[in-house]
Amino acid sequence: MSDRVTRKHVENVFAQLVKRMTEHGAAAGEGHHYALNYSSYGGYEIVIVEEPNGAQSNPFGHTRRNAREMVSTMRFALDVLYRVETDEEK
Numbered sequence: 001m002s003d004r005v006t007r008k009h010v011e012n013v014f015a016q017l018v019k020r021m022t023e024h025g026a027a028a029g030e031g032h033h034y035a036l037n038y039s040s041y042g043g044y045e046i047v048i049v050e051e052p053n054g055a056q057s058n059p060f061g062h063t064r065r066n067a068r069e070m071v072s073t074m075r076f077a078l079d080v081l082y083r084v085e086t087d088e089e090k
Helices: 007-023 067-089
Strands: 032-039 043-050
Touching (some): 007 032, 043 067
Antiparallel strands (some): 032 043
């Protein structure tokens, strides 16, 4: 089994994260959406894109991460959301 992290893997985890964030009221806002930017020289970053003009903001900072780091970071966020869900049920 390979430990390689592909772009598709990063995109799948990103989709899960956006879905869970939206379920918890952390949507990007009306007329905005989250996007996963990739640059071969810098790596991945999550941005919020404004619909009418395409302007971008960096809600999580300007740090770019390689595929493995980005998946690890997003899985951490998913774990936090899971803990919030289970604590709310108690």
